[in-house]
Amino acid sequence: xxxxxxxxxxxxxxxxxxxxxxxxxxxxxxxxxxxxxxxxxxxxxxxxxxxxxxxxxxxxxxxxxxxxxxxxxxxxxxxxxxxxxxxxxxxxxxxxxxxxxxxxxxxxxxxxxxxxxxxxxxxxxxxxxxxxxxxxxxxxxxxxxxxxxxxxxxxxxxxxxxxxxxxxxxxxxxxxxxxxxxxxxxxxxxxxxxxxxxxxxxxxxxxxxxxxxxxxxxxxxxxxxxxxxxxxxxxxxxxxxxxxxxxxxxxxxxxxxxxxxxxxxxxxxxxxxxxxxxxxxxxxxxxxxxxxxxxxxxxxxxxxxxxxxxxxxxxxxxxxxxxxxxxxxxxxxxxxxxxxxxxxxxxxxxxxxxxxxxxxxxxxxxxxxxxxxxxxxxxxxxxxx
Amino acid sequence: xxxxxxxxxxxxxxxxxxxxxxxxxxxxxxxxxxxxxxxxxxxxxxxxxxxxxxxxxxxxxxxxxxxxxxxxxxxxxxxxxxxxxxxxxxxxxxxxxxxxxxxxxxxxxxxxxxxxxxxxxxxxxxxxxxxxxxxxxxxxxxxxxxxxxxxxxxxxxxxxxxxxxxxxxxxxxxxxxxxxxxxxxxxxxxxxxxxxxxxxxxxxxxxxxxxxxxxxxxxxxxxxxxxxxxxxxxxxxxxxxxxxxxxxxxxxxxxxxxxxxxxxxxxxxxxxxxxxxxxxxxxxxxxxxxxxxxxxxxxxxxxxxxxxxxxxxxxxxxxxxxxxxxxxxxxxxxxxxxxxxxxxxxxxxxxxxxxxxxxxxxxxxxxxxxxxxxxxxxxxxxxxx
Numbered sequence: 001x002x003x004x005x006x007x008x009x010x011x012x013x014x015x016x017x018x019x020x021x022x023x024x025x026x027x028x029x030x031x032x033x034x035x036x037x038x039x040x041x042x043x044x045x046x047x048x049x050x051x052x053x054x055x056x057x058x059x060x061x062x063x064x065x066x067x068x069x070x071x072x073x074x075x076x077x078x079x080x081x082x083x084x085x086x087x088x089x090x091x092x093x094x095x096x097x098x099x100x101x102x103x104x105x106x107x108x109x110x111x112x113x114x115x116x117x118x119x120x121x122x123x124x125x126x127x128x129x130x131x132x133x134x135x136x137x138x139x140x141x142x143x144x145x146x147x148x149x150x151x152x153x154x155x156x157x158x159x160x161x162x163x164x165x166x167x168x169x170x171x172x173x174x175x176x177x178x179x180x181x182x183x184x185x186x187x188x189x190x191x192x193x194x195x196x197x198x199x200x201x202x203x204x205x206x207x208x209x210x211x212x213x214x215x216x217x218x219x220x221x222x223x224x225x226x227x228x229x230x231x232x233x234x235x236x237x238x239x240x241x242x243x244x245x246x247x248x249x250x251x252x253x254x255x256x257x258x259x260x261x262x263x264x265x266x267x268x269x270x271x272x273x274x275x276x277x278x279x280x281x282x283x284x285x286x287x288x289x290x291x292x293x294x295x296x297x298x299x300x301x302x303x304x305x306x307x308x309x310x311x312x313x314x315x316x317x318x319x320x321x322x323x324x325x326x327x328x329x330x331x332x333x334x335x336x337x338x339x340x341x342x343x344x345x346x347x348x349x350x351x352x353x354x355x356x357x358x359x360x361x362x363x364x365x366x367x368x369x370x371x372x373x374x375x376x377x378x379x380x381x382x383x384x385x
Numbered sequence: 386x387x388x389x390x391x392x393x394x395x396x397x398x399x400x401x402x403x404x405x406x407x408x409x410x411x412x413x414x415x416x417x418x419x420x421x422x423x424x425x426x427x428x429x430x431x432x433x434x435x436x437x438x439x440x441x442x443x444x445x446x447x448x449x450x451x452x453x454x455x456x457x458x459x460x461x462x463x464x465x466x467x468x469x470x471x472x473x474x475x476x477x478x479x480x481x482x483x484x485x486x487x488x489x490x491x492x493x494x495x496x497x498x499x500x501x502x503x504x505x506x507x508x509x510x511x512x513x514x515x516x517x518x519x520x521x522x523x524x525x526x527x528x529x530x531x532x533x534x535x536x537x538x539x540x541x542x543x544x545x546x547x548x549x550x551x552x553x554x555x556x557x558x559x560x561x562x563x564x565x566x567x568x569x570x571x572x573x574x575x576x577x578x579x580x581x582x583x584x585x586x587x588x589x590x591x592x593x594x595x596x597x598x599x600x601x602x603x604x605x606x607x608x609x610x611x612x613x614x615x616x617x618x619x620x621x622x623x624x625x626x627x628x629x630x631x632x633x634x635x636x637x638x639x640x641x642x643x644x645x646x647x648x649x650x651x652x653x654x655x656x657x658x659x660x661x662x663x664x665x666x667x668x669x670x671x672x673x674x675x676x677x678x679x680x681x682x683x684x685x686x687x688x689x690x691x692x693x694x695x696x697x698x699x700x701x702x703x704x705x706x707x708x709x710x711x712x713x714x715x716x717x718x719x720x721x722x723x724x725x726x727x728x729x730x731x732x733x734x735x736x737x738x739x740x741x742x743x744x745x746x747x748x749x750x751x752x753x754x755x756x757x758x759x760x761x762x763x764x765x766x767x768x769x770x
Contacts, residue, residue, distance in 0.1 A: 001485050021517060053438030053465075057520075059512035060467040060629065063759035067629040073645055075624040076760065077473045078465035080438075082445040088462045092477065099483035100386050101622075101653075127444035132406060135442075237486075239460040244445065244452040260458055268486075374448035375461065 004097045005224035005231035006381065008037025008217035009343040010108075013179040014331025017114040018211035022052055022061065023068045026110040029213035030069055033106065033343075037217040037227050043102035045069070045076040048089030048109030050335035051124045052078075055116055065110075075102060080335070081239070082128035083284060085109055086214065087338025087368025087377030093218045094237040103223060108215030108343075109336030121209055125334070128371035134245050142206060142285070144246060144372050146198035149287040152253040153200065156302030158290075160200055164191035165308040166289040167204050167328045173315065174325025176355035181210045181331030191286070205286040207332035214339035216346060221384075229385075230350040235269035235363070236380040238262075244374045255373035258295035262367070262378045266297075269363075269380040273297040276380075277361045278320040278348055280341035282369035283327050292367050293321070296378075320358040323348060338368025342379050349383040389482045390609035390616035391766065393422025393602035394728040395493075398564040399716025402499040403596035407437055407446065408453045411495040414598035415454055418491065418728075422602040422612050428487035430454070430461040433474030433494030435720035436509045437463075440501055450495075460487060465720070466624070467513035468669060470494055471599065472723025472753025472762030478603045479622040488608060493600030493728075494721030506594055510719070513756035519630050527591060527670070529631060529757050531583035534672040537638045538585065541687030543675075545585055549576035550693040551674040552589050552713045558700065559710025561740035566595045566716030576671070590671040592717035599724035601731060606769075614770075615735040620654035620748070621765040623647075629759045640758035643680035647752070647763045651682075654748075654765040658682040661765075662746045663705040663733055665726035667754035668712050677752050678706070681763075705743040708733060723753025727764055734768040 010032025012018070012025050020028070026047060034042075047061045058064070062076030075096070081088035086109030093107025113121055125141040126134075134144075152158065168188055174180035186204055194203035224231035240260035246252050266272060273296065281296070283289030290304035298319055299307045307313060313321035324330045324344045327337050345364035347353045353361075361383070368377040395417025397403070397410050405413070411432060419427075432446045443449070447461030460481070466473035471494030478492025498506055510526040511519075519529075537543065553573055559565035571589055579588035609616035625645035631637050651657060658681065666681070668674030675689035683704055684692045692698060698706035709715045709729045712722050730749035732738045738746075746768070753762040 023515075023517075050444055051438065053436065053512060054442060054444075056516065057439060057508060057512055058516045059435055059439075059465055060514070060756050060759060062466055063626045063629045063756060064515060066626050067633065067759075072626050072628045072759075073642070074626055075476075076466075076626050077470075077477075077624070080444055080463040080465060081447055081461075085462075091460075092462075095480050095484040095486060098485060099480040101480060101483065123442060127438060127442055129445070130408075130449060131441065131443045132408075239462070241448045241451050241457050241459055241461050243457045244448045248452065257458070371445050371448060374445065374452075374457075 002098050003221040004094050004218055004234040005221045006216045006346045007219050007224050007227045007231050008033045009346045010036060011179055011214045011340060011343050012212050014181040014210045014212040014333060016210050022056060022058060022110055022112050023064055025112060025211055025213040026065045027068045029108060029215040030106055033215040033217050039104050039217060039227060042071050042074055042104050042106055044096050044105040045074050046079055046089045046092045046107045048079045048085035048335050048339060049111060050080055050082055050085045054124045054127060081375040082370035083334040084338050084368040084370030084375045084377050085335035088239055090339055090342050091237045091239050091377050094234050097218050097220055103220060105218045106215055107218055108339040110213040111333035111335040112211045113209045113333060114211050130245050142198040142201060145285040146201045148252050149200050152287050155253050158305055160192060161188055162305035163286045163290050164188045165305055166283055166286045167191055169308055169313055170322050170326040170328035173323055174329030177324040177330055180325040180329055181208060182329045201285055207284045207327040210331045210333050212331055212333035212336050214336050214343045216343055231384050232346045232349045233382045233384050235382040236265035238264035239377045241375050242373055246372055255295050257373055257376040258367060261376045262296045265378040265380050271363060271380055275363050276365045277363050278323055278358050280322055280344055280366040282367055284332055296367055315358045323356050323358055338377055341366035341368060345381045349381055387483050388606040389479050389603055389619040390606045391601045391731045392604050392609050392612045392616050393418045394731045395421060395600045396564055396725060396728050397598045399566040399595045399597040399718060401595050407441060407443060407495055407497050408449055410497060410596060410598040411450045412453045414493060414600040415491055418600040418602050424489050424602055424612060427456050427459055427489050427491055429481050429490040430459050431464055431474045431477045431492045433464045433470035433720050433724060434496060435465055435467055435470050439509045466760040467755035468719040469723050469753040469755030469760045469762050470720035473624055475724055475727050476622045476624050476762050479619050482603050482605055488605060490603045491600055492603055493724040495598040496718035496720040497596045498594045498718060499596050515630050527583040527586060530670040531586045533637050534585050537672050540638050543690055545577060546573055547690035548671045548675050549573045550690055551668055551671045552576055554693055554698055555707050555711040555713035558708055559714030562709040562715055565710040565714055566593060567714045586670055592669045592712040595716040595718050597716055597718035597721050599721050599728045601728055616769050617731045617734045618767045618769050620767040621650035623649035624762045626760050627758055631757055640680050642758055642761040643752060646761045647681045650763040650765050656748060656765055660748050661750045662748050663708055663743050665707055665729055665751040667752055669717055681752055700743045708741050708743055723762055726751035726753060730766045734766055
């Protein structure tokens with residue numbers, strides 16, 4: 001069986017208002033990735049995106065971006081898995097190379113959320129849930145995550161102050177990432193005193209709205225060395241799903257899809273959580289970052305916030321987490337965040353993370369969440385030298 | 386390298402107004418396919434769809450349909466390649482099995498177009514083109530295809546009467562397909578005298594608006610025999626793209642993506658056009674059916690209509706085409722038509738096509754077109770006994 005490596009990465013900066021079109025955003029990241037890899041020939045382009053049909057009235061992002069890149073002819077399409085679209089697109093790219101039908105593949109995502117009203121974006125985000133049964137109640141996507149937060153805090157007797165450590169960590173890390181959306185330190189008090197969005201979640205518990213694009217270039221391991229001295233092995237790529245809606249689940253404080261996808265990924269990669277040097281998790285809301293640490297096996301249920309508080313998730317801790325700022329502070333253009341995670345891990349594993357670099361980065365894990373945990377993509381990357 | 390087979394198929398009837406939701410439509414086809422295959426375990430579900438974000442304000446169709454099927458946990462996502470989404474979703478399913486990461490996979494499509502105004506559907510269809518550059522001119526999707534028809538008729542000196550043979554053939558074939566949207570014989574005169582839509586295209590040159598879903602079950606060839614005595618080999622699955630917009634192409638009377646995808650497919654399948662027993666081509670508009678016969682290598686440019694006129698595309702001809710009625714008369718719920726084609730070929734190759742059955746069906750080819758030829762999926766299926 002083939003093995004797959006990342007041979008190039010590109011990221012547009014996440015901006016609250018980019019002034020760029022979908023095509024321009026994706027092209028910016030893709031050209032950076034293509035130049036990074038030094039590739040000419042491309043066989044496939046897979047574009048993660050969630051909202052373009054609803055917000056921009058634009059589909060067919062595969063042919064749109066392939067044409068903009070001058071690569072018309074390639075196999076291409078859009079990949080949609082709600083807020084996990086970027087992570088799932090990387091999974092599609094990996095499977096395309098594994099299939100033996102394609103060698104050099106671009107995979108990533110793009111999302112443009114600026115220029116629309118809050119009701120428009122709010123409606124767009126609820127496309128991740130069942131519109132007929134849950135959307136019809138009037139609850140928002142933040143509201144659903146607030147239900148999770150409330151249930152989690154109650155079940156495990158965890159205070160908001162503890163969970164608020166997660167966005168504090170992310171904002172701290174993003175200070176060193178020039179491509180981050182937010183360059184602003186926040187304290188636990190800042191989080192707790194920020195305006196309420198959906199109780200108990202406050203503004204600084206929530207990721208923002210922005211534009212962005214991230215792309216990786218994938219190739220079979222046996223040809224990767226032709227392009228770079230530092231390929232990064234994709235040791236595992238796994239996608240799992242869960243019941244679409246919260247009311248269909250026995251316990252809303254666990255993302256079973258996170259457990260399933262990471263279990264598959266650890267098995268494929270022959271790794272355990274303790275082998276992981278750093279991780280990028282989907283902290284669209286503070287509580288999700290905390291839950292991710294638990295569901296991915298880095299600590300027991302209810303102990304995620306403690307791990308952050310003890311400093312274990314800092315860049316010099318045991319499990320450096322969201323080293324470029326995560327969804328909270330690097331930014332969360334929804335359909336591409338999973339691709340940013342993979343690109344950031346690849347930079348870490350090749351010692352190219354600049355001021356965000358963590359020491360001894362050998363194995364990285366990313367977790368990208370679609371909807372309220374209904375689709376989850378997990379990747380395990382490994383340095384090859 | 387693995388080989389892939391189809392072990393089950395399911396199709397919802399195409400209806401102008403189904404009264405069903407996206408989830409209900411997909412579930413109907415998927416359950417039929419699952420029962421046909423007799424499978425319990427499913428590893429992946431890939432859902433082709435173009436318009437759900439725009440029309441239904443519903444994304445996340447992967448988790449939505451997996452949940453409805455009681456298969457939450459699987460790897461799943463939506464696949465969008467405009468009107469070729471269904472064909473591209475089958476390609477994703479095939480690559481997923483080839484990757485070695487998944488064994489039993491559902492791949493297909495779903496589209497719900499009923500219940501919306503003509504301006505809404507018309508705007509939705511233009512999402513296949515560049516909204517900022519071409520959509521902004523006000524031209525419709527039918528208008529773009531009318532430009533192709535006019536250029537084709539002029540360049541090859543082919544009369545509308547000749548092209549009109551194509552919808553006549555499709556309507557004739559659909560009379561025997563209980564799942565077809567239209568059961569109505571039409572003559573060349575009927576086509577020519579039907580109301581104009583976008584000159585030179587008239588109503589009966591154009592496929593209709595409808596709801597539908599088609600799904601196939603894929604498995605590795607070496608396990609397919611556990612489930613069925615009559616697996617159908619996917620001898621080739623290929624997707625190619627072209628410049629998104631007509632004005633970016635040197636010749637609008639040729640779909641280069643059709644040539645590229647079929648060239649790859651013939652090479653993968655070790656077949657030539659003369660080896661093909663029957664084909665399903667993307668006749669969203671009459672002229673596209675005629676062009677497909679040429680671009681796929683069944684005749685020279687300008688000669689497609691003559692092939693139809695000579696009876697070669699009838700069920701008892703050399704190249705039986707659109708044997709269940711094609712997009713024109715079986716129906717064209719845009720994001721799933723490519724999956725109907727593959728499902729119909731599989732029925733033909735297992736002698737289960739009922740009154741639509743063609744004799745000596747050994748090798749089938751399908752061609753699914755996204756946008757104005759900007760993404761094209763080609764499949765070659767082969768009977769295995």
